[in-house]
Amino acid sequence: MLASAGRFATIAAFLLPLAATAPTPTADATAPSKATPLHIRPTPRILPLSALSHIFDHDAQINASSTAQEGGTLVARSMLHSEASLVERDLFGDHPEDEDTTLEKRRLQIRASCLDSTATDATISSLFYYGGQGTTVFLCPGAVISTTNAIFFTAPQQTLTTYGNPTGSTRATIRVTANNQSCAVYGAWPGANNVVLRNIQVDGNRPGLGLLQGGLALLEFGGNTVGQVITQIRAFEPRGWSCLHAAEGDGNQCSSMTISNNAIGPSGHAPSSAQQFRKRDSTGSYGPYNWADGISIACKASSVTGNTVTDATDGAIVIFGALGSNIQGNMVISNDRQLMGGINLVDFNPYGGSFAGTVVQSNTVIANANFIKVGVAVGGLVWGSDNRTASRTYGGTIKNNVFRSGSTGYFGYAIAASGHNSTTIIGNSARQANFGGVESSACFTSLFPLPPRQAFVDNPWTTPGSTLQAGFYKNLAFGFAICLAPGRITVRGSPY
Template structure:
């Protein structure tokens, strides 16, 4: 090889090396992150770094990626954290085909920034913390991320207009405030409940995500024909959730052509998920059809989905799978070990709904469906089973509806397990039940009482009451991170969740 050839080869390798280094340059805190995205480059974040975000980060190019360099476990992920009181959306990949978000902590910083003021209504009219999908957003991926402290009605949105999206192997810790005020930032007013995953994208997959403490719904499908929701965990540990996995929305975008009132859930498969009312009520585990949620949508019929192999468990259940206004659905092979005792009726209501139960359907409006034999016909009605609005209000305007026997036991046991890593004594249990039932405390109030105990302070030091939920997020985050390290990374979330509960346990609750 002559000297000219050697020089050419050297320059070629040098150019290749420079281009690789340039492509992989890690952005540092304080850098202009949007400028990187505007150039069409991947945004590579520094391992373990925290980035304060004051303007929504927006993907600009097909196949663009935001990720943490060389990160394997959640504690190594970079954090993108909202840092403006006026900002609600952290990241938008709307319309960016094949965009990827991977190994990043997305933090809405709710308990520092508080929430954006809004009327006394819950949900709607706000952007999600992270917005994916939309027209042109096909093939997007969100995986191995952690979502915490959203300030708005949804944490991760998979918007209609997109297809073939994938959301898998993510951790979600808390979203919004429940009807009793649990999860509340100390400055907010009712009601700021929130979803964890809101999906209207078609032919997509939501798989193996651990979702703890939604307050609106864990996963909600807005028709989303062809979408599969499988092997996820939705657990209410400290806050009530109105729904576990919802199939109640008749989105006009998916109205079946040439039909008067049919909405498309064809190809939807909700299978092998684990829904746990562990320490707070889940009002409906899997509601199916509009009227159980929104009575004024009477006459809208959803068609074509399958619900199979799901498990509903926990001591604080209200209703399990309830079906109304559906056609050509298959609901078979689901299991219930939950206690259903959630109560919400006050005064003399002339037409109360059916008592809580595992599998209930409305015989007149469930047409041409295959139902498992455990289903029972509704005797009165199963319309609008979110029966919270009739309860007496506390000083902050939250509704202190009554607890069922099993429900209140689950709430007390979960509070002691999280805060003191043990079961309550019989005296502590009975005293806590009385505080809850007499409306002197909600579940957050009970936890804050335990935070003020010598036992808690000896373990964790002094802590401000406002730091309850940041403490809880860190507790679950650290446990999951350690378990993932022991198992070489993310594993099946139903096992991860059970392992995390086992890590909390020192004793078995003495009251069940």
């Protein structure tokens, strides 16, 4: 419903000063991430303010001259046709008392019904852009928002959620629909501190649109920010390399992100016929490099807890150093798609190989009905063949994780360590896991055969200074453990 011209002009008068201070929406050829996959920072689509007039009800009343006071601060409100809140905006915030400056004491709070399926990415990005710091945008339960560009967070403390914060199938869905699009929500805008994405479903639409080579992650967060929160999200079928990327930012600025209680995946596809690995079944036909991560975390001092990652194909949870982070209580499941690594600590960049203070604890990795090559991969030599001392990763703790299998699921190894110094691996259990697989033609079998398939394997010549629990096989120098291909189950259960 449309506001009258005069009333809308009053609303605009409050919003436009904020637009002047908002970040200019232009493309930036300098990627915010220096080591996790590089990309050109995309550009938000911002509508003219007049295009948002349909949001405001014709009964809107701007009570700018009201004598009503709340805590000494004048409140102007535009009430829309329901009590639900589409946008809640504290325009000026709380300021020190100043009898000579009443404008600095005012708050503008715009309230409207939630956005339904007619909304677009441009609508939502524009509300954030004009609303500025503290803006909350509510989507209606059951709404499906078709996007042709990413939705952008552009200021601190912004929130995007489904009204009522449902946790099931009634959560609104944001869907990728453009041929050249892979990112649905972009939160890595510089200074977008403490933004929250919660209680929404995000469909990358890879089955409909296919892989987008070089595409962004489905959810791009982190960057030059602190304190972001992603919780109660269901994200699946990304067209790019990952479902959720928490980028480290310029100079590794990103810190203190919370990624909790999300359902991630499926994500990517295993190749149907390739040296590196092939599909276990015959459904579909996929070439190499179709795989994708579930969660890719480079933001330091972060918390990744209570998430379930199902049917990722590259790494379910990939830790790019992420110094001082806690990866705890997550579940990784392989049902219909093969997985190279459950939880990976293999990347040298962006922290020069350091995993200092990073703890991977009390997670459960389940090869339910498919093949997981390595449950937890520790060191670059597990993922490749670079044996230079200078390229080794180091640090971190892996403890009290559990590995188990369904009747037809199996691992190559539960934990493999190679090319990683000074780590602690203790208290992990693979008693209910199966093991199998064969060396493919991509392996270095004639020179450096892999250890027999079993729970815990270590290349002791490349892991100095490490503390390892009992049960590690240490008799071979090996690398590139993910060269394994599917094969029959040879070991059921483990004494460790």
